[in-house]
Amino acid sequence: MQKEIEITVSPNQIHDTDILIALGAEQLKVEHSRIQGHHVRKRSIDARGRKVVYRLRVIFYIDEPRSLEVFSASIKQVHDAPSVIIIGAGPAGLFAAYRCLERGLKPIVLERGKPVKERRRDLAKINREGLVNPESNYCFGEGGAGTYSDGKLYTRSNKRGDVEKVLQIFVQHGAPSDILVDARPHIGTNILPHIIEDMRHTILEFGGEILFDCRVDDILADFGQVKGVRISNGEIIKSNHVIVATGHSARDIFHLFQQKGWLIEAKPFALGVRIEHPQEIIDQAQYHCSIRPENLPPAYYSLVEQVNRRGVFSFCMCPGGIIAPCSTEDQEIVVNGWSPSKRNNPHANSGTVIQINLEDVPNSLSDPFALLHFQQAVEQQAFQMGGGNLVAPAQRMVDFVQQKVSSTLPTNSYKPGTKSVDLDEVLPSFVHQALRGALPLFGKKMKGYYTNEAILVGVESRTSSPIRIPRHKETLQHPEISGLYPCGEGAGYAGGIVSAAIDGINCVDAIP
The missing domain is CATH 3.30.70.2700 (Alpha-Beta Plaits)
Known part of the structure; x- marks a missing residue:
């Protein structure tokens, strides 16, 4: 029993x-x-x-011995099976490829960036020299942005698909089994690359293909039916099924859709800053103690307020984490956060953002690029205010609220460096006004949060895609191009590793 x-x-x-x-x-x-x-x-x-x-x-x-079901995926050899082209090797693309193996389809994954080990060299250049490789960075490369985005697996996406199966596949490829148990599962950026490599080996072993340094420059279609793609070396790869899982930062794909006259539309996203505290402040506030007990992990938080009828909320909170430079082009500043598996760094950071709605940006109903251009302008202004080399504009928290330029900045985890500025000159007025109103209110909810020991680093702007690629609700195909499946965060249908993975699976399941 x-x-x-x-x-x-x-x-x-x-x-x-x-x-x-x-x-x-x-x-x-x-x-x-x-x-x-x-x-x-x-x-x-x-x-x-x-x-x-x-x-x-x-x-x-x-009165009976313990017995547990052992997860076992039924994957097939697909060397000679019908092919499915998958653009992008992030969570959506990799799980789409894995699902192809289960369905007896041959995935051909095309990734513009590098394998995960080679990708590390480009990340080192970003951190040490402020040099961005537009094809290999924190967003582009094997595993996508998810590989270097902490590995948080918490999701509310149960209605979209089988969350447990996604977690089991991660465990099958080397993730700790704790992710099956914890209410807020987390892998860690130091472990994720090994898992991604192992998933690649599975895909290749069973007959799939993964091509790196392979940017897709054109999607080919004839009489409303997708026919394949043309890649950066000029080669044409044919298939009647193409999954576009390019992530939220592949702006060239949006421009490609525009050039071909295919439907895309502006989509709301969120924008703000990364806020970093000493981890001990968060531990003391959340655990009601002076020193965190040994058997408790570094504490996290989730905060939300309404200011001027706008939601201000924490996003992608990273206990014991690092603020990372996630720019994908020169002359822009984009920040994000990640944590290792032990979450044992001395700082805690979180995106703190405000929703950007269509009505906030002129012409957004008629111009699908209106919000993307708005996003770009803020990122470029952040770069100018930082002074170059990916130095990020920053301000102490209380100084920001009191509209004072900080005379000094606290020690922080952002490796390219920070520069004290007036963040009002970086953020749109309605963003900094809402943020300024919310931070003291957050301090009333969480003791110690509102402090000048905290630093605001700009800008957190890639929370989701500012453009959506439409698709039919039932078939998941683009309304104008049969066989073309917009997928994951970049197309506007996911928000994190697990939801992107589920969407990749769902797109493969939609293939007749």
Whole structure:
């Protein structure tokens, strides 16, 4: 007999099997000896009270041995199978390729950037020299932006597809099994590259193809039916099914659609700054302690406020993390955050952003590029204010609210460097006004948050794509081009690693 119940334990009891079984026996009103095994199905931290506790959903095996289903994907050899072209090797593209193997289709993945190991050299140049390779950076290359974007797997996308299956595939390729249990699963940027490589090996082993340094310059169609693509070396690759999974920063794909007269449309996105605190401030606020207990991870937060009828919210919070330069072109500043698996860096950072709506930008209903051009202008202004070499404009938090240029900036994790500026000269007026109103309110919600020890680094602008590529709700194909499947974050249908992966799977499942 199996019984699933919720039990609550203190942080110092979380790894004590005897205590878990004793609590289970007590709650189930059975003899301790009758419990022959247990399995923690879900684990979350509850810090709402004065004492922080773990809440566990546990399956107890009573009078029978523990038995767990072993995940096993049914993938096929596809060397000679019908092909599907997948543009982009980010989460959407890789999981689309994996799903092709399950369906007996041959994925041909075309990635403009480099394999993940080679990609590291270009990231080093970005951090040390401020040099951006437009084909290989934090956004482009094997694994896409997700590889160097912390590896957070928390999602609310259950209605879109099988989240558990995505997590199981990650575990099958080397992710820690804890991601199947934790309420806010996280892999870490140091582990993700190895998982991505292992997924590549699976795709190749079963007959798929992955081509790197292979930018798609044209998508070929005839009489409303996709026929294939032309890549950067001039070669034409043919297929009647093309999945466009290029990510939110592949602006050239949007221009390609415009040149061909194919439907695209402006889409709201969010823009703001990265805010970084010493991690100990966040730990003290969330765990109600002076020193974080050993069995609790670095604390995270999620904050939201309404200011001037605008939502201001934290986004992609990275405990023990790093602020990274995520520009994809020269003369622009874009920042994001990531964390290693242990989240053991001394700072915590989070995007803090404001929604940019169509009505905020002139001509957005008639010009699909209106919000993208707005995004570009802010990124270019941030670059100018930073002074070059990807030095980012920055300001202390209280100074920003009080409209003072900071005389000094705190030590922070952004490697190319920061420059003290008036961020009002970087951010659009309605953005900095909403942000200025929200930060003191966040401080009332979370003790210690509103402090001049925190730094605002500009700009966080690639929260999602400012353009959507439309598709039919049922077929997931572009309304004008049969066989063309807009997919993932870049097309406007996902927001994170797991939702992008699910969308990649869904697009393959839509292929007749």
